[in-house]
Amino acid sequence: MTKKILAAVLALTAVMTAGCGGSKDNKEKDMSAEVSKGRYVEDKLDFGEIDSVTEFANTAEVQLVDLYRGTENTKIHKLKDGEPTTEDMGANCILEGFDMPQECTLSPNGDLFFSCCNDRFDVRYGIIRAKGEKKQVELPEDIMFTSFEYAPDGRLYGIALNDEDSSFYLYLIDTERSEVTALCDTEYCSTLDIVGDRIYLTDPSGDGIKIYDTVSGKQVEDETLADFWKSSMAGNDGCCDIFGGGDGAVYIVSRNGIYRHVVGGSMVEQVVEGLTNSLGSANNHTMYGTTDTDGSFVIITDEFEVRRYYFDPEAVNEFTSDLDIYTLRESEALMQAVRAFAKLHPEVRVNVRVGMQDNRTYDDAVKSLTTDILSDNAPDLIMLDGLDIQSLEDKGMLTDLNSIRDKWEPSDSVMKNISEWDKEDALSCVAARFGIFGRGAGKEDMERLGSYIDMVKLTEEALEKGEISHAEKLDEENLENRIRYSITLNAGRIFSGGTADKAALAEYFAEEKLLFDNAVMVGGKDYGMWETCSMAAGESCAMEGAFFSAQELLSLTWVDNNSDLVYAFGSGEGKAEFVPVCDLGICAAGDEQDMAAEFIKTALSKDCQKANVNEGMSVDKEVLGEVLQNDSMCSSLGFARSDGSFFAYTISPLEDSELNEFIDFAENADTPVLIDDMTRDIIAEAAMAHLTGDKSADEAAEQAMSGLELKMKE
Amino acid sequence: MSFLLPSLLGTGIFSVLPFADSLRRSFFRTVSGDFCGTENYRAVFSNEAFLLAVKNTALFTAVFLPVLITLSFLTAYFISGLKFMRVIRSVLLFPLAVPTAALVLVWKLLFQPAGMVNGVLTVCGADTVSFLDSGAAFGVLVGSYIWKNLGYTVLLWLTGISGISSSLSEAAKVDGAGRLQIMRHIILPNLKPTMYTITVISFLNSFKVFREAYLVAGAYPHRSIYLMQHLFNNWFSNFELDKMSAATVAVFGVILAAVSLLQRAWDKEARA
Numbered sequence: 001m002t003k004k005i006l007a008a009v010l011a012l013t014a015v016m017t018a019g020c021g022g023s024k025d026n027k028e029k030d031m032s033a034e035v036s037k038g039r040y041v042e043d044k045l046d047f048g049e050i051d052s053v054t055e056f057a058n059t060a061e062v063q064l065v066d067l068y069r070g071t072e073n074t075k076i077h078k079l080k081d082g083e084p085t086t087e088d089m090g091a092n093c094i095l096e097g098f099d100m101p102q103e104c105t106l107s108p109n110g111d112l113f114f115s116c117c118n119d120r121f122d123v124r125y126g127i128i129r130a131k132g133e134k135k136q137v138e139l140p141e142d143i144m145f146t147s148f149e150y151a152p153d154g155r156l157y158g159i160a161l162n163d164e165d166s167s168f169y170l171y172l173i174d175t176e177r178s179e180v181t182a183l184c185d186t187e188y189c190s191t192l193d194i195v196g197d198r199i200y201l202t203d204p205s206g207d208g209i210k211i212y213d214t215v216s217g218k219q220v221e222d223e224t225l226a227d228f229w230k231s232s233m234a235g236n237d238g239c240c241d242i243f244g245g246g247d248g249a250v251y252i253v254s255r256n257g258i259y260r261h262v263v264g265g266s267m268v269e270q271v272v273e274g275l276t277n278s279l280g281s282a283n284n285h286t287m288y289g290t291t292d293t294d295g296s297f298v299i300i301t302d303e304f305e306v307r308r309y310y311f312d313p314e315a316v317n318e319f320t321s322d323l324d325i326y327t328l329r330e331s332e333a334l335m336q337a338v339r340a341f342a343k344l345h346p347e348v349r350v351n352v353r354v355g356m357q358d359n360r361t362y363d364d365a366v367k368s369l370t371t372d373i374l375s376d377n378a379p380d381l382i383m384l385d386g387l388d389i390q391s392l393e394d395k396g397m398l399t400d401l402n403s404i405r406d407k408w409e410p411s412d413s414v415m416k417n418i419s420e421w422d423k424e425d426a427l428s429c430v431a432a433r434f435g436i437f438g439r440g441a442g443k444e445d446m447e448r449l450g451s452y453i454d455m456v457k458l459t460e461e462a463l464e465k466g467e468i469s470h471a472e473k474l475d476e477e478n479l480e481n482r483i484r485y486s487i488t489l490n491a492g493r494i495f496s497g498g499t500a501d502k503a504a505l506a507e508y509f510a511e512e513k514l515l516f517d518n519a520v521m522v523g524g525k526d527y528g529m530w531e532t533c534s535m536a537a538g539e540s541c542a543m544e545g546a547f548f549s550a551q552e553l554l555s556l557t558w559v560d561n562n563s564d565l566v567y568a569f570g571s572g573e574g575k576a577e578f579v580p581v582c583d584l585g586i587c588a589a590g591d592e593q594d595m596a597a598e599f600i601k602t603a604l605s606k607d608c609q610k611a612n613v614n615e616g617m618s619v620d621k622e623v624l625g626e627v628l629q630n631d632s633m634c635s636s637l638g639f640a641r642s643d644g645s646f647f648a649y650t651i652s653p654l655e656d657s658e659l660n661e662f663i664d665f666a667e668n669a670d671t672p673v674l675i676d677d678m679t680r681d682i683i684a685e686a687a688m689a690h691l692t693g694d695k696s697a698d699e700a701a702e703q704a705m706s707g708l709e710l711k712m713k714e
Numbered sequence: 715m716s717f718l719l720p721s722l723l724g725t726g727i728f729s730v731l732p733f734a735d736s737l738r739r740s741f742f743r744t745v746s747g748d749f750c751g752t753e754n755y756r757a758v759f760s761n762e763a764f765l766l767a768v769k770n771t772a773l774f775t776a777v778f779l780p781v782l783i784t785l786s787f788l789t790a791y792f793i794s795g796l797k798f799m800r801v802i803r804s805v806l807l808f809p810l811a812v813p814t815a816a817l818v819l820v821w822k823l824l825f826q827p828a829g830m831v832n833g834v835l836t837v838c839g840a841d842t843v844s845f846l847d848s849g850a851a852f853g854v855l856v857g858s859y860i861w862k863n864l865g866y867t868v869l870l871w872l873t874g875i876s877g878i879s880s881s882l883s884e885a886a887k888v889d890g891a892g893r894l895q896i897m898r899h900i901i902l903p904n905l906k907p908t909m910y911t912i913t914v915i916s917f918l919n920s921f922k923v924f925r926e927a928y929l930v931a932g933a934y935p936h937r938s939i940y941l942m943q944h945l946f947n948n949w950f951s952n953f954e955l956d957k958m959s960a961a962t963v964a965v966f967g968v969i970l971a972a973v974s975l976l977q978r979a980w981d982k983e984a985r986a
Contacts, residue, residue, distance in 0.1 A: 370951060678933070709767075
């Protein structure tokens with residue numbers, strides 16, 4: 001009996017061992033079946049120039065009121081038979097002495113209720129009748145409405161903050177009698193959307209939703225909607241809206257897509273998904289939505305782009321294959337490519353796996369990628385930003401793109417010195433975006449500004465002379481982010497011989513401590529631009545920064561034309577560094593190699609390159625030129641000085657000579673600067689130890705070297 | 715034998731099978747799957763990081779084991795005659811119940827540059843010590859692990875001590891033996907089976923000290939506390955599975971040899 005049991009166990013073990021490491025199954029798909037059709041597709045609508053709009057009117061017709069901040073008449077943008085038109089209201093949304101229009105709402109019968117304020121932010125309310133008559137509506141001065149909206153039945157509701165208990169209240173506003181009636185306490189909900197008889201009260205962070213029934217006059221519960229809101233809306237940062245359709249259902253739009261919920265129903269279904277279209281854009285946030293008479297959805301973003309989502313019965317809605325993409329972090333540049341690819345290949349389902357989401361660490365993210373590869377679930381494409389590309393290359397985990405060049409070859413206008421930077425031996429990845437370094441200083445100082453060290457020395461001198469003022473020191477979170485950014489700026493000298501240099505590390509740490517202690521460091525997401533702003537505003541005398549978007553670059557070139565300051569591309573000493581961004585590599589263990597190559601081709605296509613993302617500039621020089629010389633690049637930038645004053649300036653597109661200079665620099669850039677996240681973390685931890693005073697610069701350098709050496713030895 | 719089947723199956727599936735796979739992988743390259751003979755083993759044994767990790771782990775075991783065994787025995791011996799043993803047993807098990815993450819937080823409070831220990835040192839006029847980023851990290855690691863495992867080990871000793879017939883000690887006292895003589899000639903010889911168990915368990919536990927070091931100092935800590943598990947953790951992240959498998963087999967061989975030697979020595983003693 002014992003022998004039989006032992007034999008059974010051994011046999012089982014042998015069978016399972018033999019099963020390990022077996023060959024992958026080939027997925028065979030039945031291509032002969034008829035492909036299913038019919039889904040929502042995206043279309044852009046051109047409403048002409050939009051100045052400042054509020055929410056869509058609660059009417060059957062698509063109507064968008066444009067406040068036209070200023071003394072010009074208020075306009076209404078409409079969709080008539082699917083075509084955009086604009087009508088003049090015949091009056092503007094300001095009152096005497098209160099010439100700054102704020103909010104407005106349009107009633108079903110054409111009345112426009114609005115709020116306006118003066119330079120002391122005292123608020124007044126008015127109404128423009130459909131016939132064009134404008135009059136002030138006297139409402140209690142202690143009630144300041146944060147938002148208001150007309151219901152389909154013509155009644156006006158608003159939310160105002162009660163100063164006494166810091167809670168928001170829902171009011172019924174009677175514009176005829178100039179009376180307000182408090183209906184209920186909305187607590188933290190400061191936004192309202194009216195659908196039929198129900199008022200949906202939400203807060204900007206997306207944490208909760210309350211519902212008020214105007215028929216019964218009470219708050220009501222909708223558990224399904226509440227659960228959905230909690231699980232799906234948190235983190236949308238106010239980029240969501242609730243509106244009605246002609247079918248009596250409630251629609252919710254957010255970055256994740258458009259959802260439909262029938263009142264009293266037990267589910268919230270997704271009608272339009274957000275991943276593969278512009279709804280999911282991180283740059284262009286969804287603001288408001290509405291439905292048109294034909295059942296299509298009309299959405300406006302915070303950059304006033306208007307899009308329509310309509311049902312196309314001929315559009316393919318069945319996926320015949322999957323493309324798995326792995327990225328360490330969320331990336332708008334990648335998502336732009338995903339959207340462009342999804343449009344070209346609607347039959348391919350694109351799955352984007354983000355490694356470091358939900359507060360996962362780099363270590364966890366990389367381990368999960370390793371586990372996926374080991375379990376035959378390897379991604380097809382990897383966005384390599386932050387990963388150790390050399391290590392992946394050495395192990396043969398990335399396909400040599402030279403061997404399949406015909407499948408992804410981009411146009412001739414793509415700058416190959418940048419996009420195909422990884423040329424040693426095999427071509428393992430292609431950069432779809434890039435950033436550059438730049439520097440700026442006064443005309444007399446510019447000759448001395450050849451490196452980061454020079455910038456710090458100039459700053460030291462200016463501090464001693466009292467020529468620059470001091471701001472507040474960065475808090476810990478901003479300091480950590482700032483350190484991680486400045487490591488990129490100094491990577492060249494830290495790793496000058498290919499490996500880390502202890503003396504260079506110690507010197508770098510000491511310089512950062514000087515800048516930090518004297519509050520010369522700036523915080524903020526767009527460091528290069530903020531560095532330039534700080535210098536232009538007189539808060540610093542020199543800057544070395546990294547520039548990753550067109551807008552950031554134009555902030556640098558502004559200084560030359562509009563001040564005594566001058567700028568130059570590069571970090572100095574003849575170095576032509578660039579930072580490859582959105583590095584795409586094909587995983588050798590992935591199933592869909594051809595599809596992955598097609599994705600790279602899409603990412604490098606002109607259409608995709610034209611998208612304006614903050615992570616990196618286009619690698620296509622023709623597209624880059626168009627973007628940098630586009631009039632839409634004009635925008636105002638502001639910087640709050642340490643003395644409380646505000647410095648503002650307006651950037652403008654490049655002149656031909658400036659563009660040629662920049663393109664020339666980019667085409668001759670020959671030094672890629674890349675650091676993987678683990679290396680950056682090791683250096684950043686040591687830097688923080690020095691900046692917080694726990695260690696000297698030498699001790700911190702010793703700590704960093706110890707970690708880097710261990711990493712190298714492995 | 716049939717009652718062992720469930721455990722045997724579990725061990726077979728979750729321990730033997732993965733080890734067999736590691737053994738197989740140690741002779742193949744990870745990505746290409748090509749057979750490479752002993753190349754992985756050669757790469758491992760010539761890898762500086764591996765040699766450092768082995769040295770640190772061996773040093774940790776060589777320091778931790780004798781100190782833990784000695785300290786726990788002495789503690790058990792001296793408290794074995796006390797009252798309220800039930801309460802004492804519960805208190806002894808408390809360190810084991812403390813979650814590692816909580817323990818690490820306490821470490822940081824005590825030992826970071828601006829921590830409480832350095833605060834005391836500063837008040838006393840001494841220089842501060844970088845406990846977690848210098849050679850002192852090794853001492854902190856050993857001390858912390860001894861603190862965590864002391865209670866459990868004392869309990870094992872107490873169990874052994876309580877199994878010794880009191881008539882032996884009493885007879886020795888009648889013959890004029892002192893406390894030390896009783897400990898040396900009666901208690902210790904009768905505790906050899908317990909010592910063997912404690913030694914094997916503590917030896918195996920010494921390889922599990924990674925969690926604390928990783929939570930405090932990350933994937934690349936100070937050199938003095940860079941242990942084998944750090945290396946395995948990083949190799950897994952970097953997809954160096956071939957080297958990891960070869961190192962695993964090598965470590966298994968060392969542990970198996972050590973436990974076998976111990977078993978042989980014990981068997982010799984038992985026969986004698």
